[in-house]
Amino acid sequence: MDKPDYDVLNVLALKKMADAPTIAAVIAASPADVEKRLESLAGAGLVVVAGGSALPTNEAEPALAATAAEVYAPVRADPEVEALDGRFETTNTQFLTAMSSWQQVDVGGRKVTNDHGDAEYDEKVITRIERLVGRLEGLVAALAAHDARFSTYSTRFEAALAGIDSGDHDLVSSPMRDSVHTIWFEFHEDLLRTLGRERTE
Amino acid sequence: MADVLAEGYNVFDTQKSPEGTIKYLSSPADVISLIQSGKLAEHILLVRGGTTTFLAPALSMGAIGVITMSGAPESHLGILSREFQTPCVMTAHLTNSDSRYVVGNTDETHFEEIARELDGKRVRLDCTDNDTGRVVAA
Numbered sequence: 001m002d003k004p005d006y007d008v009l010n011v012l013a014l015k016k017m018a019d020a021p022t023i024a025a026v027i028a029a030s031p032a033d034v035e036k037r038l039e040s041l042a043g044a045g046l047v048v049v050a051g052g053s054a055l056p057t058n059e060a061e062p063a064l065a066a067t068a069a070e071v072y073a074p075v076r077a078d079p080e081v082e083a084l085d086g087r088f089e090t091t092n093t094q095f096l097t098a099m100s101s102w103q104q105v106d107v108g109g110r111k112v113t114n115d116h117g118d119a120e121y122d123e124k125v126i127t128r129i130e131r132l133v134g135r136l137e138g139l140v141a142a143l144a145a146h147d148a149r150f151s152t153y154s155t156r157f158e159a160a161l162a163g164i165d166s167g168d169h170d171l172v173s174s175p176m177r178d179s180v181h182t183i184w185f186e187f188h189e190d191l192l193r194t195l196g197r198e199r200t201e
Numbered sequence: 202m203a204d205v206l207a208e209g210y211n212v213f214d215t216q217k218s219p220e221g222t223i224k225y226l227s228s229p230a231d232v233i234s235l236i237q238s239g240k241l242a243e244h245i246l247l248v249r250g251g252t253t254t255f256l257a258p259a260l261s262m263g264a265i266g267v268i269t270m271s272g273a274p275e276s277h278l279g280i281l282s283r284e285f286q287t288p289c290v291m292t293a294h295l296t297n298s299d300s301r302y303v304v305g306n307t308d309e310t311h312f313e314e315i316a317r318e319l320d321g322k323r324v325r326l327d328c329t330d331n332d333t334g335r336v337v338a339a
Contacts, residue, residue, distance in 0.1 A: 016229075016254070016255060016257040016258050017257070017258040017261070048233055050233065050236060050237055055229065055232075055233050055258060056229055057229060057230060057233070058228050058229055058230045060229070061229075096275045096276065096277070096280070097275060099275075099280050100274070100275045100279070100280065103213075103280065103283045103284070104213065104283070110331050111213070111214075111331060112214070113213065113214075113283075173280065173284055174284060175257070175260070175261065175281055175284050175285065176261070181280060185254075185277050189254065199254075
């Protein structure tokens with residue numbers, strides 16, 4: 001598939017379900033163009049549209065993997081990317097732990113839902129999350145040197161962190177918003193696809 | 202005492218105790234047809250976990266309960282299930298089998314056995330315990 005189609009299908013596969021304006025916002029394309037590409041991807045059996053939203057079919061992942069192998073061959077051969085990527089798994093584990101401590105607090109060895117009544121605790125977790133997002137900067141920049149679309153992750157992280165700083169704490173982990181967790185998760189999946197690796201767990 | 206069919210990590214404590222027929226979802230297409238069928242809320246969803254990130258649309262569309270055969274409560278899926286407050290039992294194993302999930306060293310037969318035993322069963326999730334989530338025959 002050609003690169004503009006890849007960019008649309010890639011974002012859809014990362015979001016699992018999305019409409020054209022949502023995809024357009026991430027890849028800086030017009031919603032009308034994305035709409036047209038979704039239609040042609042649907043014709044190719046890579047996308048289905050249900051209730052106004054598009055979803056990737058079973059065939060989407062293998063098709064993306066095949067295109068990524070060609071388009072991102074130079075990224076996969078870049079020693080700087082490889083070195084930075086080597087440190088990502090550790091950062092990712094720390095990030096998931098930080099997210100869990102945002103959602104739940106340890107009370108006498110028992111995990112209970114964080115009611116966000118302890119501002120000092122929440123601030124500490126937010127500071128940790130900001131630091132972990134900061135650790136992705138090098139990797140995002142190295143990827144963006146090959147394909148400029150990766151720099152949108154930086155822009156999105158900045159927007160989410162700025163929102164959190166101004167008190168919009170849904171932007172930490174809400175799956176319905178462009179939260180730090182949403183962006184991080186998409187970046188992780190995108191990274192795996194770009195480098196041609198499988199998710200471990 | 203109710204019959205516990207399987208148990209695993211409880212992702213978060215909740216008094217919600219969803220009841221439904223277990224549906225095994227093995228691919229994005231399974232999730233799409235379930236959403237299109239309009240019967241999402243009748244089922245407890247069973248997935249392999251770990252790599253099954255395709256479950257997200259089902260969660261946002263109102264899935265009532267989830268069982269995974271691998272993965273940890275700290276994983277992406279665990280985080281999502283807490284956000285949506287969807288009761289979730291992770292890395293579930295059958296109580297009548299000795300087979301257990303081991304990271305990086307689990308035979309296909311382990312997953313096949315769980316899917317075979319649980320798919321189509323009418324169950325209720327018990328997620329009241331801090332550590333263990335239970336799949337109880339309903």
